Amino acid sequence: MERARLVPLAIAAAVVLALALGPQFLRPSSLYLVSLWAVTAIAAMGLNLTLGYAGQISMAQGAFVGIGAYATAILMQQGVPFPAAFVAAGAICFGVGWLLGYPALRVQHHYLAFVTLAFTTLVYLLLRNEQWLTNGVYGISGIQRPVLFGVSFAKSADYYYFCLGMLAIFLGAMWWMIRSPWGRAFMVLRENPVRAMSLGVDTRRYTLLAFAIGSSIGGFAGGLFAPLVQFLEPGSFSLGYSLSLLLMVIVGGSGYLLGPLVGAMVAVLLPEFLRFTQGYYLLLYAAAVMILMTFCPQGLIGMAERIAAALRRRRTTATTGTH
């Protein structure tokens, strides 16, 4: 039992140490990728709350990252300091996400998927066509990295720590939230909405909240994304991005706290290590997702859990066998 607990702890400690020492041995391009991984993981964490914990399918998370990123970039260009712009990005997405939750009260499953899919495409069209606000297809360039309390995060190594720090904060907040009464309410919403209602859970309010909080986390991720890439264009936030975030959550393991981190790793970091596959990475990824769905729809973390359980069982039978 002790060992079963020690192994994940040791892995976690090794990962944290490696990330902390990252700038010592990583090339700038790799630092950028790890920062992008952290930002993507935050966005996927938001979707994991909506989908994995509250059971509401959304194909709009990429649109919220886009709204957050554009809001942050536009506000910063108007001279608003980063922290205020960042909070505003989250707040705007909270509001829009709340509104998008209303269809979820009326329709479920595939209908909800189509409503959110339509929303994503509409947001993309707005970003592309409302040139006075978003500069259309030319995009917004020259977005500054933040300066907080007199400390500049302009260098990529500094912004790397900033992104990882934010990831840690959001991870902590998520950990706390799913243990709070809110988190319990979200989960009962997923497992059995009728039961939830009969237990006195205000399902209406919690469905909207699940959408709003998940979306606002997407908006915060966008707020980090804009200063990271320093150039925004509508094409980054088309339907494909929302679908890829959805795949990340499922591949990592929806409903698992660390699922989005693993999923974002597969989607963002792995292509870098699989350079030899050249243009075929996406093809292999898609095939792997289909195989994973067939054999283990709980995702990679679910699979790891299953393997660990099988090993433990074998060990117990082995020890009882010798006695």
Place this chain on the structure above:
Amino acid sequence: MSGFIQLVVSGLATGAIYALVAVGFALLWQTSQTINFAQGEFVMVPAFFVLVAMKVWGLGYLPSIAIGLVVSALLLGAAFKGLVVEPMLRHGVLPLVISTVALAILMKESVKDFYSSQAQQFPPIVEGTDIEFLGAVVSTQSIAIFFVALGAVALLNWFLSSTLTGRAMQATAQNRAVARILGVDVDRMILYTFLINGLLTALASFLISPIYLAKFTNGETLGLAAFVAAIVGGFNHVRGAVLGGLILGVLDNLAASYVSAQYRAAVPLIVLVVVILFRPQGLLGRVEERSV
């Protein structure tokens, strides 16, 4: 006015193609609760089967079309059912949705990597000449597409309502357990549904590719059009899907000219959201009723 008629006629032609795809989409949903997010790619790919037969093997148009239909029925029908849908049904709806999303990526990337990323010319079913109709200039190609597509739907409708096999398929869609008790070979009926979907999407592919050219990204808009058509018309009716397809085709054309070319793609989506919110059973559908 003549411009309006022109837009309506060409809209009806593309609408009839949307209807083919939407009918297949609705059939799959009814008989096996499969939401196929790769339906658009199912329309994109068959054109490339034909192109391979024509360009690589040097066959003529009609033999290539025949090969395209057979390969589509086998790959997009039987193999899709056996390899993708069947092993996943016990996991519920969401994993299958994710799997078809991945399948869409797989098909797109395959065409891009193994054929070409460029748009390809595709031979039309008839040579287009322009004729006068109520003072408007209308292409014979539009008219041919309209009648071929609706003819196929009518044939399907006849098959479903007037043959023993078709009625057995309807029974399977309405109530699988009862159908089984009555001696219907349910698994075979479901297989037929998948084969029919493969054929319908292949036909749609051969009709639409001459207009929009065959390209690996075509599936994105086509798939969306099929969803919108199926939902607007009513998920549980062939008639509904046909009506939804035609409305969408015309609306799309009119929106492009009279509303805004930039927001053309937004109009069907807004219609979709309004229908889902206020009439989720679709224009022709009735609540909690399932019939082919």
